[in-house]
Every structure is written in C-alpha cells, then in structure tokens.
Amino acid sequence: MSWVDVLQLELLGGTVRGTVAVLVQVLALPVLLYVLAINSSYLVLIGLAGVDMVRYLRRERIRGVEDASASPLTQSVSVVMAAYNEEAGIVGSVSAMLALRHPRHEVVVVDDGSTDATFALLREAFDLVEVPRRLPDDLPVRARIRSVHVPRGGRSPLVVVRKDNGGRADATNVGVNAARHDLVCFVDADSVLDPDALLTVSRPFADDPVRVVATAGAVRAVNGSTLVGGRVADVRMPRGWTARFQVVEYLRAFCVGRAGWSRMQSLILISGAFGMYRRDVVVEVGGMDTSCIGEDFELTLRLHRHMRRTHREYRVVFVPEPASWTEVPATRTVLARQRRRWQRGLAETLWRHRGMIGNPRYGRIGLVALPYFVLFELVAPVIELVGVVLAPLAVAFGLVPWQAAAALALLCFGYAAMVTVAALLVEEVSFHRSQRWRDLGRGLVAAVLENFGHRQLTALWRVQGLWSLLRGQRQVWGAMDRQGLAAGGAASAGTDVVVLPETRGALRASRADGTDRADRTDRTDRPLAGAGR
C-alpha cells in the first residue's frame, strides 16, 4: 500500500484525493493562464523597455551632460542619506557622494540614532563641528533632533544631522528639512553612484522644468564588483547563487518595473535607493509617510495622487543610466526577511491608495499601472504557491501523469527564463556594464536556475509577508550583513581599490577577527516590481 493510499484511508477517509481533484480541475487552467499572462506582460514591458533604452542611447550625444556639468545654472541638488549603523562604509560612501560630478550639490547625512561608530567616523573623517543651526519645519518630524554638524572651515558641502531613532522615512524627512537646494536626491547610505549619476538624473528637470516633478534612477546589484575610489570600476558576478539570482532579478526588474512603465508614462515606483524629486513638491505632499514600510512606493503614489487631484500637468521620468549600485543580501535568511517586508509594504501601500485602483480620475496610473500591480505583483506569489503545491499533489494522487506535470512545469520555467534572458539581451544591447564572458555565462545560468527553488522560495516568503500583514504582526527591520560598499574610500583616500567582499564569506572572516557587523539593519533595499516571482 502506497503512502498516498494510507493518507486516503487513514487520515481523511479518502476525501483528500477528491479535494485535490476538484482543486486541480478548478485551479489548474487559471493558474496556467495566469503564468502565461504574467510572463507575457513582462515580455511586453521588456520590449517597451528595449525601445526606451534604444531611444535613450540614440540621444547619448545630444544629452548635454558636459554642458550641465559646467553650467552655473544647473539646478542644485541636495543628496539626502539616511544612515543607521552604517559604520562599515559611511565615510567612503559620503566621500564618493561629495565627489560626484555636479556644479552645485550638497550632501545631507541624517544619522538616525546609530548605536555604532557611524557618527564618530564621520566626525573624524570630515572634521565636523556642531553648530546651533535650526532646521526648518517644512516637513513634520517624529523623532527629536539632537544636533547639526558641518565640516570645520566649510571645506565641503556636507551637513550631518543627528537625531533619535525614528526610522528611515522620518530620517529622510529631516534630511529634506535640512536640504537647501531645489532638488532632493534620496540615496541609501551604502549606495555607490556612477560619477555622472546626479547630472544625468537631474537633467530631465532642466529639460522640462515645469512638468518634471520626480526622476527615478536605475539600481543595480554590486556584490562581487570592484570599487575604485568609491566608484564601481569592474562589474562582476558575485560568487553565491543567492546574490547571482538577484543580479538578474535587478536587471529584469528595472526593465520591467521602471523603463517599461516609464515608456507608458505610468511609473509608480521610484526606488528610495536612488530617486530625485523637486523639494517643493515633496514638501507639498508632506514628505515620506513614517507609518508605512514601503515609504518610497507610497511617496510616489501620493505624488501621483496629489498631482492628478490638483489637475497639474506633470511627469515622472525614469533614467536608465547611470546607476546607483547597492549591496543585495547574500544569505537566504536576510533575503527572506527582505522579501517579506517588500511584499508587506507593497500590500500596505496599495491598500492605502485603493481608491486610485481602477479609478479613471488617475488616468493610466489608476486604470493600468495599479491594477497591474495588484494582479501581477500583489497576487502573484499566492497563485505561484498554489501552483507549486497543487502540481506535486496532482501527480501524487495520480490525477496528472508525472511526465505531463514535469513538461508543464518546465514550460512555465522555460517561459520565465526566456523573459529574463530577454532582459539580459536588452542590457547587453544597451549598457553592457558587465564585460566578462564568464559572468555572461553565469548570468544566463542564473536566469535558468532561479526557476528551480529560488522563485518558489521567494513566493513563499512573499506570501509570509502578506500573512504577517493579515495577522496584524508588527513589522521590524531585520539584520543585514552588509560589509560597506565604499569601504576603504576614506575622505582623503579617493583612489583606494576595493574588491567588494562576498558578504557571507567576509562575515565569517570578520567574525574570526572579532569585527562581526551582523547587527546592522537591513533597510536600504527596495521593492523590485517584476522581480519577486
């Protein structure tokens, strides 16, 4: 007697098979059609992104970046970095931000109550002195401001604000209050920006000063790459597969989630890791919502809502290159936490703005982008998990021949892999930042292998995120074992070469030498639309 028979006879009196049979009959076709639809939609978005990127590249010569870098009229930018326990790389990161090419930019670092040496390192590296500067209260702030610091002698355009811990959104709002320039650029404290990133991402504001209210920059995974002087010099694939899967996810997501939507004038997600806004507009909409996990997504949606409600002509633009580079989780534990949080943030934000969904008042945002997000981002992991559970059960109960189930699963995986490889092709034709053949091979293998385990796990984590929201569990930030992307790039050492450590291995090494940094919080990565399937 097989174990299935035992299950039928002893546990449920033969009703399990019947239940599964009904479920298979009812759900199999919808799940299959859903998988077909979601991947086809991604393919369409990648096609649109391809068109957009070709369009962008054709204009490379006429973009006028050189002109902008020399013009005193270029709009000034305040780079706002919220930092919490970022001692691993804060000095290098701030140095790199100060060294970005731009005629007039300042860096505002908000130390959100760090318990490590984040501020001490900044004070030492930049010779900071405390000043009794009052910050404007343009945006409401929850936590208490402790002090404001500037470099002695005004040597560099840097402001460091120390405050009690209040979360990233609160810290960012403080940064906006402290920002003196017309544009504010939100970046993560461990982000590494390409040298022209500020100039290029601020360009649309100059080209269309009346309508452009926000621009989104591309974010890429940097694990395994080499940094020189706080800049990404050699793009490489990381060693671990968890990180590799995310490298292709990021490429796919920024094709699907940004460039494609931007092409349709429906960009609703600007990553908090690299987004630029008109300061007055951010103040007008009330800044970041401190009660929301997906604060960057929420801000973008609120911006759309506000502009549409006030009947203003506006544009939100995606700039596909240059990019901000961010470290992605290298361990499944951290990745799981991150994906749970992303999904929960997505659900919370969509719920908060549910009045926009399907509402013609919000144009394409309400009628296309938001319904798409609900259907293919919010619900996707649930349906995927249903498929993952149902298929083996159907085979186990003899409802579907295993050969047919396997072929069907392979077909689904193959289609998903094809979408990712199409995104890799768009990347190769457009920006081709990775130069090594070996890494190309690894990327292609990752595009296929991620379908066998990684995606299913991701779906599970995302469903867990939704479940925690439904149960009303309190969300806490998890630990992220980052090593500091710009490590070594001290204020006075702009040309240090740093090969970014493999996070997990380096963590072990750091533990060995007593410098465990695993208590640093994971708050910098942002949802990837189209990534977490």
Next chain:
Amino acid sequence: MTFFAVVVLGLVLVSALVLALAVSIAAVRGLRARREAHRRAVAEPLRPLLLEVAVGEGEDAEAAADTLAALDTAAWRTVEPAVLAVLGKVRGDGQRLLVELLAVRGVITRERGRLHARGAVRRAAAAELLGAAAYAPAVPELAALLHDGDPEVRLVAARALGRAGAPGAVGMDAGDGVGQAASALLAALAGQQPAAPPDVVARSLMLLGAPAAGALRAALGAPSALERLTAAEVLGRLGVAAASRDLEEIVLRDPSDVVRARAATALGRIGAPLAVSALRAATSPTGAAAVRRAAVVALGEVGDPVALRCLWSLLDDGDAHVADGAASALLALGAPGVRVLAEVASQEQDGSPGAVARAHEVVACAVLAEVLPPLLVDEVDRVRRAAATRAAVVSVPGAGPATGAELLGVGA
C-alpha cells in the same frame, strides 16, 4: 494533437527561443568586441596625430591635420568619432584646425545637410555637432531650428547657438553673429510656451557674453515675463553694470513678482552700490515674499554698509526666510555686518527674542565652523567681551570676561 504533445512542442519552442536569445547576447558581445578591437587597431596609432591637432600649435599640428585629412574613407570613418569626441573640449587654434579638418572631410557640409533631415535625432545630433564645433556660419540655420516641431531639437539648437554664436567661434566674421544668436535665443522665450527650456537659453546667452548685453537690456522691456526674467538673470551673471538702472526699474515696477525677484538677485550679483535704495524698497513688508527674500540676499551681496540698518530691522521679520536671509546677508557684509550680528546676539542692540536667537545662530555657526576670517572672529570676541564685562559688572562684580565661544553658549 494531445495536450501533452502541445506542451512538449511549447517546451521545445521556448527552449529554442531561450537559446536564440542567449546566442544573440553572445553575438552582440562578440561583434562589439570585434568592432572595438578594429577601432583600436586603426584609431590608436592615429591618436597622437589627433592630440597634435587638438593642441593646435605650430607646423606639427598643421601637418598632423593634413595627415588625418588624407586618410582613406574606411580609416576616417573609424577615427571620426574620436575627432568628434575631442571637438567640444578644445578652443582656439586646436578647435579651428579640427573644424577645418572636418570641413575638408565633408563632415561640416554633411551635418549642415542633416539639420534638415527627417529624423529628429539626426537633426538634433547635427545641431549638437555644429555647436560643439562652434561653427559660426551655421548660426542662421541653428536659429531657424528653434522653430523645429520637435522639442528636443529646439533644446539642442538653443544649446548649440550659445557656442556657434559666441565671440571667438570658428568662422565668425565682422557680421553680428552674436546679436543674431542672442535675438533668436530671446525670441525663443517669447511665446506662450517657450521654444526651449529657459535655463538652456540662459546658459547659451551667458556663453555669448558681454556682446549680447545690448540685446539683453532690450529684452528687459519685452512683453514676455520669461524673456525679461532670463535677460535679468543673464545680465546679473555677466555682471553688466550698465544694466543696473534698468534692473532697478524692473525691481520696483515689473508686474511679475518672479521677474522682480530675479532682477533683485541680478543687482546683487552685479554689486552696484547705487542699487541699494531699490533693493531696500523691495524688502518692504507689503512686497511679495519671493521679491523680499531675493532683495535681502542681494543687499548682502552688494556689500554696502548703507544696507545695515535695513537688514538689522529684518532680523525678526515674520517671514523666517527673509529673517534668515537678513542674518546671512549681514554676515556677508563683513566686519560691520558681523558687528551688528554680534551686538544683537549679545543683546547690546535692542532686538526682539527672535532677532537675538537668529543673530546668535548665524554668528555661532560661522564661528564654530571656522568660516569667518580671524579679523571678524576678533570682532565677535570684542563685542562679546564688552557685553560680558558689562553683564559681570552688573551681576557679579569682579568676574573675568569669558571667551567668544563661551559667550555663544557652546563648547569651544
């Protein structure tokens, strides 16, 4: 055909597509690598010649230009992108030689032809190149492109006009190329919708420099607010002192607050002491906030001590931005302004609590951040010590004077 057969067929198809895409990626990468290798092989040996031309000095440069001009078509096609990349970065004889080289190779003629191409990107790229070449004979064509139907083309044309119309552009004869470019650029701002972004136009007008001042001053009387605003901005940045009177008129009488504010900023940049009375009038509490804020900053930049009393009275203004601006402006005025701030901060002068706090903040920030010259720090110390001495005499007879930093209430 059974369902299973359809699935298997789909699987084969998808696998083939994945493979085809992967091969395409490899092919794209391989072709690019090959093209790059070819380019390096052809262009690298010629790079010294190109640099020689770009330096533009002596007979060697002429000889190098002749060598490049004599290249066969295939080699030239490989070298041309490098020449174009250098073009916008050199000035003087190097630029002239490069433009002559491009003219000999037919690139200039080709690009002038492309100004009328069907594709917008082609037209824009041609305008960009002629601008980078600072090719003055193309000014009329570039000016005409400001009426192009494509906004991107208009933007690039506006940018190119700044270089092609600038004094010292290649082929600029005695004719009024600057004036023509300036008029075209200002006219681009005249309509309901500007033909090009105002900051791009302003940047180009700045590149045209002082010879465009006449056109700019005339534009201060234009009916378009955007035109007046841009003209005021550029006149200020160029420091055209002769335009001060016109700008004062604008500050006092223009119907647009934005234009008045920009004119005030321009007066500050020009630094004309005679403009102080107009700027003081612009700080009137009945004025628009934007104009008041700009005027306050400008008063600090003009640097005339006559503005002291006006700025002092604004330290407790109801508009926090105006009050902050007044404090910063006093700081910018140097010793007299710093003295006033220090006195207000130590309550030597009659001042409201708001003014005292603001003055204290500005002075303390400046002292602690060490952005004040030593002489001004001494000035602050002197005022503070005097105040402390008086306070000590009143409260605790015999107490010694404190240091400036101590008196500011922060650690040294």
